[in-house]
Amino acid sequence: MHLGLDVGGTASRYVLCDGQGQEIARGRASGATGHVFNPAEKDKLRAALKAIAAEIAPRQVTIVSVTLGLTGYGPAVSGEVTGLVSEAFGVASGRVIAFDDIILAYMANFAPGEGHLISAGTGSIGVHIGVDGAFTRVGGRGILIDDGGSGSWIALTALDRIYRVLDQDGDFGSVSLLAEHLLQQVGGNDWSDVRQFVYAGDRGRIGTLAVGVAKAATAGDAAAEAILRQAGVELARLAQALVKRVGPRPIGFIGGVLALHPAISDEIHAALGDGDVRLLSADASLAAARLQAGGNEAWLTILMAQRPG
Numbered sequence: 001m002h003l004g005l006d007v008g009g010t011a012s013r014y015v016l017c018d019g020q021g022q023e024i025a026r027g028r029a030s031g032a033t034g035h036v037f038n039p040a041e042k043d044k045l046r047a048a049l050k051a052i053a054a055e056i057a058p059r060q061v062t063i064v065s066v067t068l069g070l071t072g073y074g075p076a077v078s079g080e081v082t083g084l085v086s087e088a089f090g091v092a093s094g095r096v097i098a099f100d101d102i103i104l105a106y107m108a109n110f111a112p113g114e115g116h117l118i119s120a121g122t123g124s125i126g127v128h129i130g131v132d133g134a135f136t137r138v139g140g141r142g143i144l145i146d147d148g149g150s151g152s153w154i155a156l157t158a159l160d161r162i163y164r165v166l167d168q169d170g171d172f173g174s175v176s177l178l179a180e181h182l183l184q185q186v187g188g189n190d191w192s193d194v195r196q197f198v199y200a201g202d203r204g205r206i207g208t209l210a211v212g213v214a215k216a217a218t219a220g221d222a223a224a225e226a227i228l229r230q231a232g233v234e235l236a237r238l239a240q241a242l243v244k245r246v247g248p249r250p251i252g253f254i255g256g257v258l259a260l261h262p263a264i265s266d267e268i269h270a271a272l273g274d275g276d277v278r279l280l281s282a283d284a285s286l287a288a289a290r291l292q293a294g295g296n297e298a299w300l301t302i303l304m305a306q307r308p309g
Helices: 039-059 075-089 101-109 151-169 172-187 191-199 203-209 211-220 221-245 264-272 286-290 297-305
Strands: 002-007 013-018 025-028 066-069 096-100 118-119 124-129 134-139 251-254 277-281
Touching: 002 039, 002 101, 002 286, 013 039, 013 286, 025 039, 025 286, 039 075, 039 151, 066 075, 066 101, 066 286, 075 096, 075 251, 096 101, 096 221, 101 118, 101 124, 101 286, 101 297, 118 221, 124 203, 124 221, 134 203, 134 221, 151 172, 151 191, 151 203, 151 221, 172 191, 172 221, 191 203, 203 211, 211 221, 221 251, 221 277, 251 264, 286 297
Parallel strands: 002 066, 066 096, 118 251, 251 277
Antiparallel strands: 002 013, 013 025, 118 124, 124 134
């Protein structure tokens, strides 16, 4: 059997398939990252892998390969990640292929060189992977630098907006509806509640506030809708950067941000004009499981060539 894993910060998804690429089972576990240099993050990844292994165990199958897309993965952690996967599933290290989850998302949606992919979730990033495996990346530098158009960016932009109004006017006034929905998501009305939520949390937690922004926009808050429209512009900017650097290709968008409010996709389409824009939803964990089951030699060749050592 071949196991495919799509591991993100909030959830890990898996698919088990047979040698012909037919799905046998699927499920999910807790999230993790590739930041295994942090002992706590290493423990999270180990726990997620063990939970998946325990769920598969009653099937009494032999897993011969594992393909893993892991958020935050990099070559520097290859050895540790491969070791954790091998330990959890009893698979030889040579049959473990690990890479960043954005590469898995691209592989699930495009052939090498076929398109540009923009991912808009907690963070945002754009990528193109050429037929020769050349990797072009735009964005994806984290919320402290940018991640424009992402859930975290939407949340922080909205918080900035309401507190600027509060500073200027002494109350939330013109942004009261937006403030109401944000503070409801936070779970408290005081600055101390917001401070605790933002500065004691991680980016995934911060990004959940984007739901409050979307609710406010749906309820008619003009400031909230303006923020969401600007998010669409920011995401389109990533696509425009890839087109400028690599050339015109179909442009695929994925991620939970796209489902928040129609204003986001409206602005994406407006900014990209006549470009071939697609909202995609391919099954990343199934694509991972099928990689080493055969039938995807172009991607297998590229990914094997990029393995450290």
